[in-house]
Amino acid sequence: MGLVACNTGTTTNDPTLNSETWQWQLPAFFPTPAVPADNPMSVAKVELGRHLFYDQRLSGNGTQACGTCHLQEKAFTDGLETAIGSTGQAHPRNAQHLSNVVYNATMTWANPALTSLERQMEVPLFGDSPIEMGINDTNKAEVLQRFQQDTQYQQLFQQAYPQDTQPVSFANIIRAIASFQRALISGNSRYDQFLTQQAVLSDSEMRGKNLFFGEKAECFHCHGSFNFNDQVRHAGTRVVELPFHNTGLFNIGGTGDFPFPNRGVFELSGRAQDMGKFRAPSLRNVAVTAPYMHDGSIPNLEAVLDFYAAGGRHITEGIYAGDGRKNPYKSDLVTRIALTEQDKADIVAFLKTLTDDEFLHNPKFANPFITKP
Ligand code: HEC
Ligand code: HEC
CATH class of the missing domain: 1.10.760.10 (Cytochrome c-like domain)
Known part of the structure; x- marks a missing residue:
């Protein structure tokens, strides 16, 4: 005799009997996730x-x-x-x-x-x-x-x-x-706790938050959702938007090219306008996810801020030499920003509040x- 379900009196054919249904533990401002029917x-x-x-x-x-x-x-x-x-x-x-x-x-x-x-x-x-x-x-x-x-x-x-x-x-x-x-x-970073009045942010973090969500630094255009990105799908989504962006990391020889096989959506579509276009990553927990970008080529958050303040990356020597700031396919939202050292440090301080221990x-x-x- 096998050791089949001793005294529960159930068969194993009904999936709901053995598998407790899942309860999401979501912060109030997170939408219900979409889950495939199958x-x-x-x-x-x-x-x-x-x-x-x-x-x-x-x-x-x-x-x-x-x-x-x-x-x-x-x-x-x-x-x-x-x-x-x-x-x-x-x-x-x-x-x-x-x-x-x-x-x-x-x-x-x-x-x-x-x-x-x-x-x-x-x-x-x-x-x-x-x-x-x-x-x-x-x-x-x-x-x-x-x-x-x-x-x-x-x-x-x-x-x-x-x-x-x-x-x-x-x-x-x-x-x-x-x-x-x-x-x-x-969804339980210090920033989330701030949103639900369970934590306060320092003056520097508050200034960084205001810069991040303001028109001067423009970060929020691509990283502005509750998940700090711009491609979001959840159970209630009707129209899914799929933006990809060229942020001016490369411009090999002034042609607009990115290095093969890292040319973004272009690798699949072959269309010039897709050159160097990548998905904006969610910035949640960004302080612990270094190094940054699709190729890990930016080592820390300070350098990321220098990159955005310059409006792209100018590579002066080597096989990838070229001025990314002038990449013809670069997003209009990435342009030189007049950020002081303090502004940059404030934005970094804000980004660090997104860490969810x-x-x-x-x-x-x-x-x-x-x-x-
Ligand atoms: C035009 C849209 C756009 C804007 C505006 C923008 N970003 Fe990004 N961001 C991206 C994309 C796309 C990437 C990935 C690029 C890549 O890997 O080639 C990225 C990458 C990053 C990363 C690296 C994340 C990782 O996991 O590697 C950080 C940090 C970041 N952005 C912060 C910022 C900040 C701060 C600002 C404002 C100063 C900003 N972004 C403005 C689109 C944007
Ligand atoms: C060798 C290291 C490696 C292993 C092993 C690996 N991954 Fe990854 N994962 C990556 C890399 C690199 C990317 C980015 C891929 C790209 O953009 O082409 C990635 C991307 C992803 C993504 C996309 C995340 C997003 O934000 O779109 C998911 C999900 C993922 N991996 C899950 C998995 C799962 C599940 C496994 C095991 C079955 C796995 N990975 C094994 C390196 C790895």
């Missing part, structure tokens, strides 16, 4: 997803997990300029932080067509240019077997997908990790395979 949230799925997110067995050679490049204490980025995959291949772009990733209308730095976490995940799992986690046709079955044979996972999968007879599949792995990522809500240390988002002392 992947509803559940506590069990988020918990399975957390395990898988941190499990190195999910890479072909067993050396890398999502959490290798997405570290909680860095708001789920990795601190590197550009990422390194499981077989040592270099990724051309900077690993992104995942705070409030559920609200992003598109995924990654510059891909208007990639609109779901489920679809995005196929890139790190199965992609081969560059190789990230290195799962391929040769090792696919072996990778699944690692989870099929593990008794803890048998239970976690069963709880997350009680209606499935063979719950350990890549489709279910992807659904669970996506659910975990949708749970990564960051609770999020960075929340045990519900932490690596379940490490028990902290």
Whole structure:
């Protein structure tokens, strides 16, 4: 006799019985996130997803997990300029932080067509240019077997997908990790506490806030939503806007070019007007996500402010030489701003109020395979 559900009197066919429904813990001014109809949230799925997110067995050679490049204490980025995959291949772009990733209308730095976490995940799992986690046709079955044979996972999968007879599949792995990522809500920074009258900001932070949201520095045009970006999608969104911007980081030889393969939306569309256009990142937890920009080429927030005050980056020597301030495709919103040293320091001080320590240390988002002392 098997050890089937002893005295609950229930069968495992009804998904609602085994999976407690998910309750969002949202600040009052956060909209309800959009969740795909074919992947509803559940506590069990988020918990399975957390395990898988941190499990190195999910890479072909067993050396890398999502959490290798997405570290909680860095708001789920990795601190590197550009990422390194499981077989040592270099990724051309900077690993992104995942705070409030559920609200992003598109995924990654510059891909208007990639609109779901489920679809995005196929890139790190199965992609081969560059190789990230290195799962391929040769090792696919072996990778699944690692989870099929593990008794803890048998239970976690069963709880997350009680209606499935063979719950350990890549489709279910992807659904669970996506659910975990949708749970990564960051809304308890000092700035959020200020908005709800639970904290006060210093004079410098207040001046920085006013500059950030004012017409002189213009930051809010692209970073002005509750999530400090300009591509937001939630349950109530009717029209999704997908702006991408060239901020004048490069202008190779005065042609407007950015370095291959980091030319932004141009890499996919091939249209000149898309040259150097990237998605404005959410600035939540920005103080812990250095280095900055799609290529990690700006080391700290002070340098980011110098960059915006100059209205772009002038590279005077080397293969990328060119005056980004004069890039013909640059956004009109990025122009020289007369900011004093104090103004810049104030904006940096404001940006630092967006750090959410609770999020960075929340045990519900932490690596379940490490028990902290
Ligand atoms: C080798 C390091 C690496 C690994 C491993 C990795 N990522 Fe990433 N991740 C990146 C990089 C780099 C980007 C930016 C990609 C781009 O713009 O082309 C990114 C982007 C993302 C994004 C988009 C975030 C946004 O704001 O649009 C999500 C979501 C994500 N990764 C989730 C995952 C998940 C889930 C896994 C595991 C299945 C994973 N990543 C594994 C490096 C990595
Ligand atoms: C025209 C839209 C636009 C404006 C205006 C703008 N930004 Fe940005 N911001 C972006 C885009 C796009 C990126 C990513 C660029 C890239 O990687 O090539 C970015 C990147 C950043 C980053 C790096 C974040 C990261 O995770 O790498 C910071 C910090 C930042 N902006 C702060 C500011 C501040 C402060 C202002 C006002 C002085 C400002 N931005 C004005 C669009 C804008």
